Amino acid sequence: MADPNPSRRNETSRRAVLTATLDLLQEVPYARLSIEGIASRAGVGKQTIYRWWPSKAAVLFDAFLLLSEAAEGEAPVLPDSGDLRADLTAVLRATVAELDDARLAEPMRALATEVAHDASLAEAYHRQLDAPLRAAKRRRLEAAQAAGEVAADVDLDVAIDIIWGPLLTRWLQRSGPIDDRFVDALVATAMDGLRPR
Known part of the structure; x- marks a missing residue:
């Protein structure tokens, strides 16, 4: 049965694209990474990717935010032991x-x-x-x-x-x-x- 919530479907597709990008970068050099390849791995149409991101670099940036978990959570803090x-x-x-x-x-x-x-x-x-x-x-x-x-x-x-x-x-x-x-x-x-x- 299809998910009736479009925002949940969109978030699922978005995460699939970002995860596919990271996975592909373990297999091919960045120069060979393509929107078509990402779309195929993520199971989405490439027009979906182009609707959400202006370039391969923008997809990579959001994928890195996902990977580093910098897009959410508290501000970073360095340890302070007094030394x-x-x-x-x-x-x-x-x-x-x-x-x-x-x-x-x-x-x-x-x-x-x-x-x-x-x-x-x-x-x-x-x-x-x-x-x-x-x-x-x-x-x-x-x-x-x-x-x-x-x-x-x-x-x-x-x-x-x-x-x-x-x-x-x-x-x-x-x-x-x-x-x-x-x-x-x-x-x-x-x-x-x-x-x-």
Whole structure:
């Protein structure tokens, strides 16, 4: 018997499209991913996809939101044990684990590529994904600054880039290992620059 609720049918179809996108990215490179392929895997007409999303990149972005569960739930919070070095080490090691997760890695690489080329997608990415995470990072550094672990005159926005930038750059460019040793060196270097003189 058909579901009489169109909104439920739409949500079921939407999730099928997003799940199909993620599944296909485990099988084919992003460059070979097509709307036709997604529609076929999801069991919907490609006109359904084009009605809801303007491009393959937009489908990918919504799929990533679904995967990361960033579209719903509470604002992100970084741990605050009172020891900034330990907290940064834990957060960066967790980030490495996410970047190494096969289900996340290819969608994230593809999304990074699209964000670099699509201004409207970049704006959505920064507003929906990056800004909440960046705010959480800033709150943790503000707490460390108030506790005297970070110098009062440190520009916290620059500090965020210094801490997280090298990890993401190395991962995106595949320019070297991102392991516990790298994380430890990164945190140690950042802390040397952030602590009060």
